[in-house]
Amino acid sequence: MGKLKAYKSRGKYQGEPIFPHKQKDGTYVASPSRFEVDYIYVDTEEELEALVRSGLGARMSSPDIKQPASLISANNIEFTESSSPPVAAKTVLPKLSEEVDLDFDSTTKSRKEQAFLRAHISGGQLQATCVLCENEYPLEFLVAAHIKKRTECSKSEKLDFDNIAALMCKAGCDDMFEKGYVFVSGGVVKKNEKRSTTPALDVLIRKIEGNIVANWLGSSAYYEHHESKFNK
Known part of the structure; x- marks a missing residue:
C-alpha cells in the first residue's frame, strides 16, 4: 500500500x-x-x-x-x-x-x-517568515516568489532552488516586489522613488523599508537583476 x-x-x-x-x-x-x-x-x-x-x-x-x-x-x-x-x-x-x-x-x-x-x-515547516516584512505566516499565506522573473531565468538559474526564490507574504510584500514598488539593494529593502504610489501604499512600504533580507548572500545576483529592471 x-x-x-x-x-x-x-x-x-x-x-x-x-x-x-x-x-x-x-x-x-x-x-x-x-x-x-x-x-x-x-x-x-x-x-x-x-x-x-x-x-x-x-x-x-x-x-x-x-x-x-x-x-x-x-x-x-x-x-x-x-x-x-x-x-x-x-x-x-x-x-x-x-x-x-x-x-x-x-x-x-x-x-x-x-x-x-x-x-x-x-x-x-508549517509556518515561515516573509523575507521582506520579516513577519511569520502560515505557509499557505506565503508565495515562493522568483526574485528574478522565471521567464527571464536561464535553465541553470531555474534550478538554483536555494537562491532563485524567496518566501514573500500575500499581505502585500509579494505584489510590491513583483511590481517594483520596492527593490533590494545591498541587502536592504528600499522604496522605488521612480514609481507613483498612494498614501495607503506608502504606509505598507514604510513598514518594510530598511529591513535587511536574510538571503542576500546567496541571492544577491537575482536581487540586483530585479533592481536593474525597476530602478532605471
Missing part, C-alpha cells in the same frame, strides 16, 4: 487503516485544507510523501471501506517502514521545473511547482 498510512478516527470504521487515495485520473491529492481550491495534484506517492513531510495533508481512503476519501492532516499520517530514504521536496523540483517549461500555461503544473518550492524553502 505504500509508505503513507493513517487510521479512521471515528464512526463505524474507527481504527481501520486508510492509504493515499488515487483519483480517477491516477493522481493523488495533497492540500493545506479540505477545500478543493487548495488541492495540489501529484503523480506519484513519492511526490505526495514529499508534500506530507513538508506539512500538507493528503486525501486518503481504503478499498475495503465504502466511504468517500478524507483529507487527513500531516500530523495524523504515519510513514511505514521502507528501505528507501525519505523523499525531500528538492529531489522532485528539477522534474517539475522541466514540466512547467514544457507547459508554462498549465495552472496545475505551476501550482504544483510552487507547492514544492515553498516546501523546500521553508524547510518543511
Whole structure:
C-alpha cells in the first residue's frame, strides 16, 4: 500500500487503516485544507510523501471501506517502514521545473511547482517568515516568489532552488516586489522613488523599508537583476 498510512478516527470504521487515495485520473491529492481550491495534484506517492513531510495533508481512503476519501492532516499520517530514504521536496523540483517549461500555461503544473518550492524553502515547516516584512505566516499565506522573473531565468538559474526564490507574504510584500514598488539593494529593502504610489501604499512600504533580507548572500545576483529592471 505504500509508505503513507493513517487510521479512521471515528464512526463505524474507527481504527481501520486508510492509504493515499488515487483519483480517477491516477493522481493523488495533497492540500493545506479540505477545500478543493487548495488541492495540489501529484503523480506519484513519492511526490505526495514529499508534500506530507513538508506539512500538507493528503486525501486518503481504503478499498475495503465504502466511504468517500478524507483529507487527513500531516500530523495524523504515519510513514511505514521502507528501505528507501525519505523523499525531500528538492529531489522532485528539477522534474517539475522541466514540466512547467514544457507547459508554462498549465495552472496545475505551476501550482504544483510552487507547492514544492515553498516546501523546500521553508524547510518543511508549517509556518515561515516573509523575507521582506520579516513577519511569520502560515505557509499557505506565503508565495515562493522568483526574485528574478522565471521567464527571464536561464535553465541553470531555474534550478538554483536555494537562491532563485524567496518566501514573500500575500499581505502585500509579494505584489510590491513583483511590481517594483520596492527593490533590494545591498541587502536592504528600499522604496522605488521612480514609481507613483498612494498614501495607503506608502504606509505598507514604510513598514518594510530598511529591513535587511536574510538571503542576500546567496541571492544577491537575482536581487540586483530585479533592481536593474525597476530602478532605471
